[in-house]
Amino acid sequence: MAVTRKNMQPEALAAPVRNGHTLYSHVVAVEGRRMVFVAGQLARDRAGNVVGKGDMRAQIRQVGENIKAALAAAGATLGDIVKTNTYVTDMDEYFRHVDVRMEYFGPALPTSTTVEVRRLAHPDFLVEVEVVAMTG
Numbered sequence: 001m002a003v004t005r006k007n008m009q010p011e012a013l014a015a016p017v018r019n020g021h022t023l024y025s026h027v028v029a030v031e032g033r034r035m036v037f038v039a040g041q042l043a044r045d046r047a048g049n050v051v052g053k054g055d056m057r058a059q060i061r062q063v064g065e066n067i068k069a070a071l072a073a074a075g076a077t078l079g080d081i082v083k084t085n086t087y088v089t090d091m092d093e094y095f096r097h098v099d100v101r102m103e104y105f106g107p108a109l110p111t112s113t114t115v116e117v118r119r120l121a122h123p124d125f126l127v128e129v130e131v132v133a134m135t136g
Contacts, residue, residue, distance in 0.1 A: 010073035014048035064104035080133035
């Protein structure tokens with residue numbers, strides 16, 4: 001079976017463009033046994049503004065909504081997630097909001113890696129999550 005790949009930039013997500021260059025795909029869908037790769041999502045609204053500055057809980061929720069939108073663009077759902085990689089600036093604060101994380105990733109119970117980092121792409125961001133999903 002031939003494998004095809006489709007890179008997508010969902011309209012519901014801020015365009016990852018800097019200095020006229022698209023920096024990455026929000027979503028890459030691979031056909032065959034369909035795998036969907038979602039780039040690390042930050043707490044940005046559709047216009048690219050930071051959501052929940054200083055509020056880890058609000059940022060986890062926005063990241064979850066962004067992931068949901070990215071998956072929908074590829075015909076996948078939160079239940080199709082098989083792997084998450086999460087980067088946080090404060091592990092203790094992150095684990096205070098497990099209930100919000102579970103709203104998005106609990107039903108799928110994907111594999112997961114969580115790492116504390118010194119800083120994300122901008123100092124106002126507190127959490128970033130990338131996912132891999134499989135459908136079909």
